[in-house]
Structures are given as structure tokens and as C-alpha cells.
Amino acid sequence: MHVRRDRAGTRARTPGQRDRGQRRGSRPERASRSTGCRAGVLGDAPTVDLVNPHLPTPLEMRRAMGSFASGVTVVTGCDDGEPVGFACQSFASVSLDPPLVLFCADHRGRSWPRIRTAGRFCVNVLAEQQTDLCDRFGSSRGAKFEGLPWQLSRWGSPVLPGVLARVHARVHEVHAAGDHDVVIGEVLELETPAQDRPMVFFRGAFGIDPELVLPEAWDWA
Numbered sequence: 001m002h003v004r005r006d007r008a009g010t011r012a013r014t015p016g017q018r019d020r021g022q023r024r025g026s027r028p029e030r031a032s033r034s035t036g037c038r039a040g041v042l043g044d045a046p047t048v049d050l051v052n053p054h055l056p057t058p059l060e061m062r063r064a065m066g067s068f069a070s071g072v073t074v075v076t077g078c079d080d081g082e083p084v085g086f087a088c089q090s091f092a093s094v095s096l097d098p099p100l101v102l103f104c105a106d107h108r109g110r111s112w113p114r115i116r117t118a119g120r121f122c123v124n125v126l127a128e129q130q131t132d133l134c135d136r137f138g139s140s141r142g143a144k145f146e147g148l149p150w151q152l153s154r155w156g157s158p159v160l161p162g163v164l165a166r167v168h169a170r171v172h173e174v175h176a177a178g179d180h181d182v183v184i185g186e187v188l189e190l191e192t193p194a195q196d197r198p199m200v201f202f203r204g205a206f207g208i209d210p211e212l213v214l215p216e217a218w219d220w221a
Contacts, residue, residue, distance in 0.1 A: 069202040074124045074137045075103055076150075076158040077115030083145045083158040086111040087138035089201055090180075091123055099187035101167055104180045110140070112181065116171060121185065122157035123167040128197040131206060133160060155188055164198060166191040 056064070076085035090104035103123065105112035115121050126133055137144050150158045155168045169185030176182075202208050 063203075069200055069208060072126045072134055072199045072201050073103070074126065074133060074160060074163075075105075075111075075115065075121055076124060076160065077111070077118040077121045078152065078156055078158060079114035079118045082114075083150065083152075084111040084114045085137050085144055085158065087134055088123075094184060100172065101169060101185045101187060103183050103185070104177075105183055107179050107181065112183075116174065116183075118156070120155050120157050120168070120170045120188075122153060122155070122159055123165075123169070123185075124160040124163040125165040125167075126199040127162060127164050127194060128199050130162060130199060134199065134206075153189075159191075162194060164192065164194050164196060166193070 070089045071091070073088050073091045074085050075088045075091075076083060078084070086105070086109055088103050088105070090102075092102055094100040094102050101123065105115075124133075136142070136148070145158070149161055151161075153159050153166075153168060155170075157168060159166055166189075167185075167187060168189040168191075169187045171183060172186040173184040174181050175184075199206065200208055
């Protein structure tokens with residue numbers, strides 16, 4: 001049998017020839033794939049119980065999520081001829097086609113159940129200087145619309161003056177998620193009446209460099 005040798009002089013296998021340690025009928029081993037992520041060791045890492053992990057407390061959640069700066073809105077509706085509303089940070093666009101938005105509402109809030117009954121709502125996006133509106137609708141006390149020059153839209157929801165944008169929508173879907181409802185709204189009309197700077201809420205206060213203040217008394221959603 002003729003044995004080929006490569007340029008380095010080592011013996012080369014002929015086609016079909018197996019390695020000595022390879023059993024007849026076995027296939028060559030393939031490089032195994034890692035099913036998890038690996039990272040460098042940073043000192044003595046603490047042992048983590050993945051079966052019964054320590055879940056964050058509400059205060060820990062509030063502090064950590066407060067690191068995500070957001071805008072501020074007031075969600076309004078009209079139930080049985082009476083205007084209702086609440087301040088809301090958890091607002092976002094969901095889809096452009098069809099046009100959908102979402103907001104999250106606390107189960108303990110008094111305004112959201114009435115807005116849900118009404119079936120339509122308006123999301124009023126606050127400008128930087130509108131802290132008075134935020135205080136008014138972020139509190140669970142007091143008449144929120146008393147002395148306020150609001151108007152009723154053609155969709156039947158209250159609209160607030162001087163806001164950056166208004167999103168008129170109807171309740172499309174509601175999904176319960178923990179202590180909140182995730183509300184999907186079908187957009188009916190959009191308004192952008194002002195071009196001012198937006199209100200920013202960060203780490204429990206207004207602006208991007210505030211001291212940490214946790215507004216526990218506010219009726220935020």
C-alpha cells in the first residue's frame with residue numbers, strides 16, 4: 001500500500017482511514033457548544049440560590065427603576081359626566097401600524113377603574129414647567145380639576161392646557177400584571193400644541209440631577 005507523506009514528512013492518512021483511537025462506525029467528535037455565558041471571576045463571588053432567589057422589595061424596585069429617566073403624563077377620562085385623571089410615568093408607544101400606545105395603572109388607584117368604564121382616555125404629555133399639574137394629579141387628595149381651565153375633547157375626554165402632546169385613544173386591551181394593569185390603547189387622534197422642553201422624572205424628583213425623593217404619598221401609576 002502506498003502511503004502519502006505531507007511536506008513536513010509526517011505520515012498522512014489515506015481517504016477513509018481512521019485514527020487509531022477511533023472505533024469502527026463512530027463519528028469524529030464535534031466541538032461542543034456552550035449553553036451558558038461565561039465571565040471572568042471577580043474575587044469571591046457570592047453563591048446565588050437560583051431556585052429560591054431573593055426577590056427585590058418594592059423600595060428596591062422603586063430605587064432601581066428610578067434610574068431610568070422618563071417623561072410624565074396625565075391620563076384623563078370622563079365617567080358619568082365627571083372628569084377623572086392621574087399622573088403616569090409608565091407610558092409608551094407600542095405600534096405605529098396600527099397606532100397603539102400603552103400605560104400602566106395601579107390597581108389601588110381610584111381614577112383608572114372609572115377611565116376603564118368610560119372606555120376612552122387622553123394622555124396629556126407634560127412640559128418641564130408644569131409641575132403644578134403633576135402635583136395636582138399625582139396626589140390622591142384634593143379635587144384635581146377644581147379651578148383648572150380644562151376642556152372636553154370631541155372624543156369625550158378632558159384635555160389639559162399647555163401640554164406638549166395629547167394622545168386620544170380608546171381602551172383596546174387590558175392585561176393584569178402584578179399590582180398594575182397594562183392598558184393598550186388604540187390611538188384615535190394626536191395633537192402636539194406646544195414645542196417646549198419636556199418634564200423629566202429621575203430618581204424620585206424632577207430634572208436629571210435631583211436629590212433622591214420618594215413620593216410615597218403620590219398616587220403615581
